[in-house]
Amino acid sequence: MNRVERWAVAILTVVFVVVAAIMVFAYFSGSAKAHEWYDKQCCSDRDCSPIKTWTKYKQGGWTVTTEKGMTAHVPEDWLFLPNDVRNKYGWIKKESKDTKSHACISYEQPEDPMGYLNCLYITGGT
Numbered sequence: 053m054n055r056v057e058r059w060a061v062a063i064l065t066v067v068f069v070v071v072a073a074i075m076v077f078a079y080f081s082g083s084a085k086a087h088e089w090y091d092k093q094c095c096s097d098r099d100c101s102p103i104k105t106w107t108k109y110k111q112g113g114w115t116v117t118t119e120k121g122m123t124a125h126v127p128e129d130w131l132f133l134p135n136d137v138r139n140k141y142g143w144i145k146k147e148s149k150d151t152k153s154h155a156c157i158s159y160e161q162p163e164d165p166m167g168y169l170n171c172l173y174i175t176g177g178t
Contacts, residue, residue, distance in 0.1 A: 089149040094171030095156040102152040116169075122157040124169040148173040 053061075090100045101118035109115050112128040133139050135146055148154055153174050157167035 090154070090156065090173075091144075091146070091171065094144065094146075095158075099158045099170065100154050100156040100173075102154050115166075116155050116172075118155050118157060122155070122159075122167050123165070124155060124157045124167045126155075126169060126172060130172065143169045144171045146171055146173050148175045151175060 094100060099122070101120040101122065103116050104119045105117045106126075107115045107117075109125060113130070114126045114128075115123060116126055117123045130145060133145050136144060138144050153172070155169060155173075156171040157169055159167045
């Protein structure tokens with residue numbers, strides 16, 4: 053291999069390493085930012101996601117489904133509950149830090165159709 057070829061290989065190697073490092077950094081920093089403001093008491097960075105749909109529930113309240121496909125029941129009187137206080141249902145209503153409402157839902161059993169609501173982040177605090 054002549055001198056020009058060695059330089060070309062060296063430059064391509066450096067470019068490859070830099071691009072790979074940028075991709076790894078972007079992957080890990082993007083996933084961290086997605087959850088960095090969720091409270092640990094709500095989800096431990098696992099179970100929270102923006103709410104995709106709110107469906108009125110026949111017996112009162114709503115059924116929420118997150119962008120991850122998790123579903124839980126939200127009682128009708130959630131609107132009147134204060135923020136940052138664990139209520140009689142065992143979950144906490146909080147103000148969302150972005151323009152979307154979010155739900156933190158966990159399941160006792162993976163096959164359960166309806167999850168347990170840990171926290172509800174609402175835009176505007178209401």
